[in-house]
Amino acid sequence: xxxxxxxxxxxxxxxxxxxxxxxxxxxxxxxxxxxxxxxxxxxxxxxxxxxxxxxxxxxxxxxxxxxxxxxxxxxxxxxxxxxxxxxxxxxxxxxxxxxxxxxxxxxxxxxxxxxxxxxxxxxxxxxxxxxxxxxxxxxxxxxxxxxxxxxxxxxxxxxxxxxxxxxxxxxxxxxxxxxxxxxxxxxxxxxxxxxxxxxxxxxxxxxxxxxxxxxxxxxxxxxxxxxxxxxxxxxxxxxxxxxxxxxxxxxxxxxxxxxxxxxxxxxxxxxxxxxxxxxxxxxxxxxxxxxxxxxxxxxxxxxxxxxxxxxxxxxxxxxxxxxxxxxxxxxxxxxxxxxxxxxxxxxxxxxxxxxxxxxxxxxxxxxxxxxxxxxxxxxxxxxxxxxxxxxxxxxxxx
Amino acid sequence: xxxxxxxxxxxxxxxxxxxxxxxxxxxxxxxxxxxxxxxxxxxxxxxxxxxxxxxxxxxxxxxxxxxxxxxxxxxxxxxxxxxxxxxxxxxxxxxxxxxxxxxxxxxxxxxxxxxxxxxxxxxxxxxxxxxxxxxxxxxxxxxxxxxxxxxxxxxxxxxxxxxxxxxxxxxxxxxxxxxxxxxxxxxxxxxxxxxxxxxxxxxxxxxxxxxxxxxxxxxxxxxxxxxxxxxxxxxxxxxxxxxxxxxxxxxxxxxxxxxxxxxxxxxxxxxxxxxxxxxxxxxxxxxxxxxxxxxxxxxxxxxxxxxxxxxxxxxxxxxxxxxxxxxxxxxxxxxxxxxxxxxxxxxxxxxxxxxxxxxxxxxxxxxxxx
Numbered sequence: 001x002x003x004x005x006x007x008x009x010x011x012x013x014x015x016x017x018x019x020x021x022x023x024x025x026x027x028x029x030x031x032x033x034x035x036x037x038x039x040x041x042x043x044x045x046x047x048x049x050x051x052x053x054x055x056x057x058x059x060x061x062x063x064x065x066x067x068x069x070x071x072x073x074x075x076x077x078x079x080x081x082x083x084x085x086x087x088x089x090x091x092x093x094x095x096x097x098x099x100x101x102x103x104x105x106x107x108x109x110x111x112x113x114x115x116x117x118x119x120x121x122x123x124x125x126x127x128x129x130x131x132x133x134x135x136x137x138x139x140x141x142x143x144x145x146x147x148x149x150x151x152x153x154x155x156x157x158x159x160x161x162x163x164x165x166x167x168x169x170x171x172x173x174x175x176x177x178x179x180x181x182x183x184x185x186x187x188x189x190x191x192x193x194x195x196x197x198x199x200x201x202x203x204x205x206x207x208x209x210x211x212x213x214x215x216x217x218x219x220x221x222x223x224x225x226x227x228x229x230x231x232x233x234x235x236x237x238x239x240x241x242x243x244x245x246x247x248x249x250x251x252x253x254x255x256x257x258x259x260x261x262x263x264x265x266x267x268x269x270x271x272x273x274x275x276x277x278x279x280x281x282x283x284x285x286x287x288x289x290x291x292x293x294x295x296x297x298x299x300x301x302x303x304x305x306x307x308x309x310x311x312x313x314x315x316x317x318x319x320x321x322x323x324x325x326x327x328x329x330x331x332x333x334x335x336x337x338x339x340x341x342x343x344x345x346x347x348x349x350x351x352x353x354x355x356x357x358x359x360x361x362x363x364x365x366x367x368x369x370x371x372x373x374x375x376x377x378x379x380x381x382x383x384x385x386x387x388x389x390x391x392x393x394x395x396x397x398x
Numbered sequence: 399x400x401x402x403x404x405x406x407x408x409x410x411x412x413x414x415x416x417x418x419x420x421x422x423x424x425x426x427x428x429x430x431x432x433x434x435x436x437x438x439x440x441x442x443x444x445x446x447x448x449x450x451x452x453x454x455x456x457x458x459x460x461x462x463x464x465x466x467x468x469x470x471x472x473x474x475x476x477x478x479x480x481x482x483x484x485x486x487x488x489x490x491x492x493x494x495x496x497x498x499x500x501x502x503x504x505x506x507x508x509x510x511x512x513x514x515x516x517x518x519x520x521x522x523x524x525x526x527x528x529x530x531x532x533x534x535x536x537x538x539x540x541x542x543x544x545x546x547x548x549x550x551x552x553x554x555x556x557x558x559x560x561x562x563x564x565x566x567x568x569x570x571x572x573x574x575x576x577x578x579x580x581x582x583x584x585x586x587x588x589x590x591x592x593x594x595x596x597x598x599x600x601x602x603x604x605x606x607x608x609x610x611x612x613x614x615x616x617x618x619x620x621x622x623x624x625x626x627x628x629x630x631x632x633x634x635x636x637x638x639x640x641x642x643x644x645x646x647x648x649x650x651x652x653x654x655x656x657x658x659x660x661x662x663x664x665x666x667x668x669x670x671x672x673x674x675x676x677x678x679x680x681x682x683x684x685x686x687x688x689x690x691x692x693x694x695x696x697x698x699x700x701x702x703x704x705x706x707x708x709x710x711x712x713x714x715x716x717x718x719x720x721x722x723x724x725x726x727x728x729x730x731x732x733x734x735x736x737x738x739x740x741x742x743x744x745x746x747x748x749x750x751x752x753x754x755x756x757x758x759x760x761x762x763x764x765x766x767x768x
Contacts, residue, residue, distance in 0.1 A: 030589040037593070044620045051619045122431050123424035124438040138748035139741050140700040143714055147741070150722070151734040336605035343707055354611050364615040372604045372612070379603035 048365070055362075063361045064089070070356055072347045074263050085357055092352030093374060099269055099348065100335040106274040107334060108327075111281025116311070118286045129282065136279040141272055142340050149268035149344045156264075159255045168248045170256055176267065177249035180260040184243040193236035194229065201225040265346035269338065277334045281327065288323035289315055328386035332379050339375075349374060453738075464729035475735045478727050482720055486739070489556015489711060495548065498539045499559055505535055514754065516761065533570070552630040556711040558743065560630070564712065565699040568637035569645070569691075575638070576645030581675060583646065584653055594646070601643035606701050609640045614708040633705045641698050648690035652683035686762065692755035696748050703744075714740050 052059055064086040071081050076094040079087055117129035136144070154173060157163065162172040169178045201224065208219035237243075249259030292315050300310035342351035350371060358367040413422060426432045456473030458466055467475035479486075488496055509528040512518040540563070543549035555563070582594030601609065613636030618626065627635075656679050664674035684691075706715030720727065721736040 026587045030587050033590055033593060047622050048619045051621075051623065054623065120434075121424070121427060122434050122438075124435050124442075128438050128441065134749065135745070138696075138700075138745045138752065140703040140714060140744055142703045142706075143737060143741050143744065146714070146718060147734070147737045150718075151737055155730065155733075339605040339607040340704070342607060343704075350605070350607055350611075354608060358611075358615070364619065368608060368612050368616050372600075372608050375605060375608065376600060376603040 057362045057364075059363065059365070061366055063363055063366070066361075068357070068360075070360070072352060073345075074266060074347055085361070088357060089349075089353055089370070092347060092349040095347055095352075096335070096338055096341075096349040099266065099273070099341070099346070100338050103270055103273040103277065103334050103338065104331050106270070107277035107281055107330070110274065110278035111330075112285050114278060114282035115285025115289070118282060119289055133279045133282050136275050137283075141276040141337055142343060144276055145268055145272035145340055145344055148271050149264065153264035153268055159251060162251075162256070168246075169259075170249055172256070173264070174255065174261070175264045176262040177256050177259040178262065179246040179248045180258070182245050182247055184245060186240040186243040187237075189236040189240045190233045193232040197228040197230075197232040200232075201228045204228070263346070265341070265344050268344055269341050269346050269348075272340070273334050273337055276337070277330055280330050280333075284323055284326045284330065285319070288319035291322045292318045324386065324390045328383065328390075331386075332382055335378055335382070336375060452734075458731075464727040464732060467729035467731055472729070472731050474738070475727075475729055475731045478720075478729075478732055478735055479739050481727075485720065486557045486713060486716055488559050489716060490554045491550060491556070491559065492548075492554065495542070495550055498542070498547065498550075502536045502539045505532060505539075552628050555630065557716045558713045560705070560710060560712040560715075561699070561702050563630075564633060564637055564702040564705060564710075565695065567634050568641050568698050568702070569695050571634065571638040572640075572642035572645050575642040576649055577680065579642060579646035580649035580653060583650055598643045598646050601640055602647070606637075606640050606704055607707055610636045610704060610708050612636060613639075629708070629710060633708060633710055637698065637702070637705075640701075641694065644694050644697070645691065648687050648694055649683065651690065652685075652687035653679065655686055656683050689755040689759040689762070692751055692758070696751050696755075699747060699751070700744065713743060 065084050067082055068085050068088045069081050070088075072079055072088065072091050074095055075091045076098060077087075077091060079091045114129045114132055117125050118133070120126045120129070156171060156173045159170075159172050159174060162170040164170055167179060169176065171177075204219075204224050205221055208221045208224075211217060211219060247258045247260075249256040249261075251257075296314055296318060297310055300314040301307075305314065338348055339350040341348035342355055345351065354367050354371045358364055361367070410419075413419060425435045452473040454473075456471055458469075458472060458475050458477060461467060461475075461477040462481075464475070464478070466477060484493070484496070488499055491499060506528075509524055509532055513521060513524045513528065518524075538544065538547070540555075540559075541550060541552070579594045579598055582590045583598065585591050585594070610633060613632045614629070617632055617635065621627075660678055660682070661674060664678050669677070702712050703714040705712050706718065711719060717736045717740040721733040
């Protein structure tokens, strides 16, 4: 018996086989992509350098330290025309974040109310909510802005014929002037009391939920929390001897002086962004609530929950799981849409930095890249935070 | 005691049937409901009454300038709209050449309407016409310069024409790039995958305004000296890049919905990657995401109004320019009337498209439920 020679010859690999091998082919495509991207990048860089030299535009980020030389109508941090471009950047960024943060709060509240109203048993209310949603979300947000800014706020009477509102506030073409509280010495007690109130309510909340799980007994957490958070600072306020005075807006010459002035640009942007985003949030909330199975509501009813309580304790917490991811998208959209400010002259990041600073310095690349970078960072941070929040919510569910 | 005779049926209480019963059930079920209904009725009275008052009762219907609309308590200024209608629709496109715009619209409708109505035969030829023939025809008709058609500079374009051109070209041009990005994001090759993810996430993370700024001030710096783009083309590039990232995500959703078995079947048949994608996966995936694509188109259509920030006059831009700077038509109600008109046009387009998208979704859903 002879051993049969076992052929261990390796498969022959010709060039053609190599080309048809998926791995090799993938490698070739990727190399091609990298080469193409590099070629494109090289072309762009050389062209840009040539163009900048020809048009005599400086490059680099040195301009950030130079004097800005222009004023900004609304600022949350100190700023004067003698400050640097970098300072102007921070002022613009704060304005963007301010309008986005307030807009998100209002849009969420209105969106939830309208979304729940869409599912109301009351025929008239659900129809009204439907009309609101369909009218607002099918129009460009810029149009809503223009309507509120040019057709309403800019046609208000001048300072001398201002509309008088309660608490010495006045509304005129220059904006809404509110009395500004000025805190006197001794008012430090109030934030301290607020902090104590918040900590105490967290402790009470933990204790109440532990007791509920152990014994099933309810504790009026909401009222206790409200009492602690509002009552304690109020007590501190009284104990310190009302340490506050108000700076009221007063008509001096042709304009109102003093007080807290809310610019019409800010109001228009806030109203426009709020109602536009609210109409989308309403649809998200409606589909979220409809996504909770009907049995949950029926089970709650069987346990004797009133409809309002069933909505709050059974349906909404489950709907939140469906609602949160698209809601995050809407928050980001609102923040990005706040860049429409440039069309009505509200000094947000885009209008200060990609508008005025770009025109003054001509350094288009630096200005646009910084502006885009800021929005990108905001988007990424928000998505990370909301993803974290979402996983927490999902885990709490079941 | 038992009885075999049927008990005569009792009628429901009078107040629980008919219109009264309906109202009792749907409007006044509980005291809270009744209060809400009354508030709702009051809102309708104020809003609808105010609107009818403004748009009809106190409106000005004829006139040749803003003075006609300047009187105490004047409502809408309709002669402003009649007078400017041509401008709002076509911008400063020469009057004698406007038939070219209308012919383009007719050619588009001739292809689109039968495509959108279910059950019309010849969809393949219609799609080919819309994808290959119509763009060429539209380009020749609108820009001119050959076949004896006088050239019309894009600077003269404006109004609804720009809105439609930017939105349609934006979505059409972003389509191939969107498909490539979606396939790239799902690719197993790391460099291609991460390049696609990077592009999609960067573009989706920034506002359209900054993309338009990018296209209008940065792009010219990137090009060789002797190459210049006109403003409209730059805006189109910005819009197309922006929309490609969003479209890629929509298409990715469709690709994910295609079961693995489809790809494996393609492998078993010995198809190459382009064949598998082009013949098996994409046709199914794209059909699934038609509603998503229509929704992207609606968003893009609304977003075209932003081109006014870089100095192009779309429908909203040209209305805005007319109400703000045309001294002849200055009156207290001109701006409100102008915005109302622009809003109405945008609303009709967007609402119509969203109804269409909802109806397709329903039809696709009906197929799934079988």
